[in-house]
Amino acid sequence: MGVVLFNKPYGVLSQFTDEGTGHPTLAAYIDRPGVRPAGRLDRDSEGLLVLTDDGRLQARLSQPRHGKKKTYLVQVEGDIGEAALAALAGGVTLKDGPTRPATARRVDEPSWLWPREPPVRYRARIPTSWIELTLGEGRNRQVRRMTAHVGHPTLRLIRTRVGPYGLDGLAPGQWRPG
Template sequence: MCETTLLFYKPYGVLCQFTNPGDTPEPRLTLKDFIALPDFYPAGRLDFDSEGLLLLTNHGPLQHRLAHRQFAHARTYWVQVERIPADSDLEPLRQGIRIQDYHTRPAQVHRLEPEPLLPPRQPPVRYRKSVPTSWLELTLTEGRNRQVRRMTAAIGFPTLRLVRVAMTVMIPQRRRTPQPLTLTLEGLQPGQWRWLTPTEGQWLQRLG
């Protein structure tokens, strides 16, 4: 196994850091409640109210190469939204959409049918009984603050639940086209983590 990088299934309601801020009325769960390893840091972030795949490493250059949007690694999310979008509703996300002070890169997005099999969220999502919901699969090559939620809200379909399920890292090859390495949540439940396999670790070393 590769003991410089691990893959964690972050549950809902966990801060993406190892310390608890002093400005919250009640203590919140942090990465320290699940991962008791010194000098490991997240390579990228997931919001407090988001779930799913998070990579952590103790290798500084690798952390930068994995996290920074300039390297355009693809991140795939399953997104539960209010209402049921038509394919035409999703087209602005495929073209790139203006949000606040930036224009998003084109995303890959389609409806998921049937809905994905995921562990129940704790606490459960709050539904409006009169409003149907649906699931999208959305792949981005950038990761700005609360970007997925802002994108779906901008086209009129607010996000209810957000789970990052995969990350595809483009590994450079000598005089050859970069090759993809896709990491997923397969085999993990919320709160669990695993070391990368030797093969995964060897591939990622080419980034750092």
């Protein structure tokens, strides 16, 4: 069984083929035949993407019914307070239904974090906050929809863990066997 841990850069698609979009894909970074992503990250999200050639592992990591925890480092607009964090943790109701309870806590911007290209838009009069959010489900654009729901739109989103796998020092565009 092969597992690849990849730090997906901003702007890269979580697939191996371009399909005419003109955006970079995993093929530009990973030359490991037979592996496929176990889940996805949006083009404008960064961080850990787990790839494997084991279909059962791929299903366990990516299908919501298995409840594998995924942890995200999220930069949000505004000074997020305890009420918003409690709402995220308790679950919010989105258009596709209520989210499961999560773990949400405010954190400092980590010293290990790389600069994003292009940079997040800076506005001097609007502060930003960083949170760590751990979910047991993975709906389409869920983190972004949850933070917007509590009044703090996501500016930057980095996945740091998927189940037992962590980013652990991988630079953007780098991969290693898992």
